Amino acid sequence: MPVFVVFPSTHEAMSLDRLLTQAGIDHELVPVPREISASCGFAVRLRPEHEAAARALVDSGGVRTEGFHRLGPDA
Amino acid sequence: MKDRLVYMDNAATSWPKPEAVEEAMIRAMREAGGNPGRSGHRLSAAAARVVFDAREAVARLISAPDSRQVVFTVNATTALNLAIAGVLEPGAHAVTTSMEHNSVARPLRYLESQGVGLTVVETGPDGRVDAGAVARAIRPETRLVAMTHASNVIGTVQPVEEVARLCRQRGVLLLVDAAQTAGCYPIDVGAWGVDLLAFTGHKSLLGPSGTGGLYVREGVAIRPLARGGTGSRSELDVQPDFLPDQLESGTPNVVGLAGLAAGVGVVLEEGVEAIRRREDELAGRLREGLRAIPGVAVYGPPEGVEAVGVVSFNLEGVEPSDLGYILDVEYGILCRVGLDCAPWAHRTIGTYPRGTVRLSLGFNNTAADVDHVLGAVTEMAAEARREGKP
Structure with missing residues (x-):
């Protein structure tokens, strides 16, 4: 079940995108799934085994998120 | 040239x-x-x-x-x-x-x-x-x-x-x-x-x-x-x-x-520090060179007061707009003349409403550029004197 990280702004999404890329962690920028938020903009999609590493990057990099969400593969 | x-x-x-x-x-x-x-x-x-x-x-x-x-x-x-x-x-x-x-x-x-x-x-x-x-x-x-x-x-x-x-x-x-x-x-x-x-x-x-x-x-x-x-x-x-x-x-x-x-x-x-040093050196060369030309008034900070590479001057007897035009057409030197969208500043330095000729240095300028400008202004000053302007 993939993990979606959502953000208050594009800047925060780009910030985590950059940190994940630098750390060599596989991820994708995707539109925010409707189940999570009505907001437009990006979510970062990760494999669940990368969630802990992503959370650590969020903390160390001071990235503001609106949470990590687990959704089905069809989301 | x-x-x-x-x-x-x-x-x-x-x-x-x-x-x-x-x-x-x-x-x-x-x-x-x-x-x-x-x-x-x-x-x-x-x-x-x-x-x-x-x-x-x-x-x-x-x-x-x-x-x-x-x-x-x-x-x-x-x-x-x-x-x-x-x-x-x-x-x-x-x-x-x-x-x-x-x-x-x-x-x-x-x-x-x-x-x-x-x-x-x-x-x-x-x-x-x-x-x-x-x-x-x-x-x-x-x-x-x-x-x-x-x-x-x-x-x-x-x-x-x-x-x-x-x-x-x-x-x-x-x-x-x-x-x-x-x-x-x-x-x-x-x-x-x-x-x-x-x-x-x-x-x-x-x-x-x-x-x-x-x-x-x-x-x-x-x-x-x-x-x-x-x-x-x-x-x-x-x-x-x-x-x-x-x-x-x-x-x-x-x-x-x-x-x-x-x-x-x-x-x-x-590096900003390196750019600063280079432009400061060129600006010093420009200010000093202009001050040495008879009939030229250079405005702005004296030695010891920090400044970036923006230098304003006037040539006695020649309007800034004429000077700017000749610098462009005769010498290929592009600069700004007049009040620089800053009437307050020109009042402060005593050049309102005539304005000045403003030479502003940048990333690409060289000592040869400065010398070319000094040569041009020297010629123009001599020309103005021949015409008996000041």
Whole structure:
């Protein structure tokens, strides 16, 4: 079940995108799934085994998120 | 030497731009053509990365602790208007200096007509403002001190760090106009404690026109000039209250910001300190050379007063506009003549309404360029004497 990280702004999404890329962690920028938020903009999609590493990057990099969400593969 | 082009109008805009800037803009046009952060597809992501990189680059250049606090505008003027109109309300009071460009003077004069109090602190003809005089102009209702970092007419650098300290003690916000310094003079908003700093992308940051922005210290609240789409909180019909989105409505200049990021990259690679040293040396050579020419009056700071590479002069008996025209047509020297959008500054240095000829150095200028200018002015001065003008 993939993990979606959502953000208050594009800047925060780009910030985590950059940190994940630098750390060599596989991820994708995707539109925010409707189940999570009505907001437009990006979510970062990760494999669940990368969630802990992503959370650590969020903390160390001071990235503001609106949470990590687990959704089905069809989301 | 008529085919030679010596560009000395870098205080208006820098030219030529580094190849890296052109290339980055073409690449953005081709490969990052989406709307940043709005659509969620790969080209939208690519565009959002371009904007992110530009923000990070500028934050690094001015030592902003957090790139979220850098918002982009189309130029320094818009950034200054955003800051000035965003913190001043009728009944409040602002302090500024007699060396300001119209991009600070006009918004303040307008707000004065709407009930904002305004004190203009006068400087001497060297253009250097006394930090203590600024502090003494602060009243209980003073909300903002707005001042240039360096004069666009004579280059004088202001004691921004000291003014920032005094403003902090008095609980007054400091807005710095860094149009003439960002990229060619070290800036450290974090260490200095500057609240607001407006910059342009197309001068010493070597980016294209249509780029600029405002640094806003964390915790400083500003009313937006515009409200609209931000790609965030789309479910709400009210403006987000976080940066950069709060102050950045509408589709940004992605192609321009790609160029800005590349320009800042060139500056950071060369090093602001190194650029500063080189331009300071050239400016010294230019000022000294001009002063040695009979009939030439050089305005601005004497030795020992810090200045950036902006040099104003006049030749006795020749109008600045004629001088500028001959420099262009006969010598291939491009500069600015007149009042430089800064009537206050010209009154301060005693050259209003005639103005001056302004030579402004940039990233690409060399000692040979300076010598070419000195040779041209020497010839023109001799010509003026032959014609018995002075």
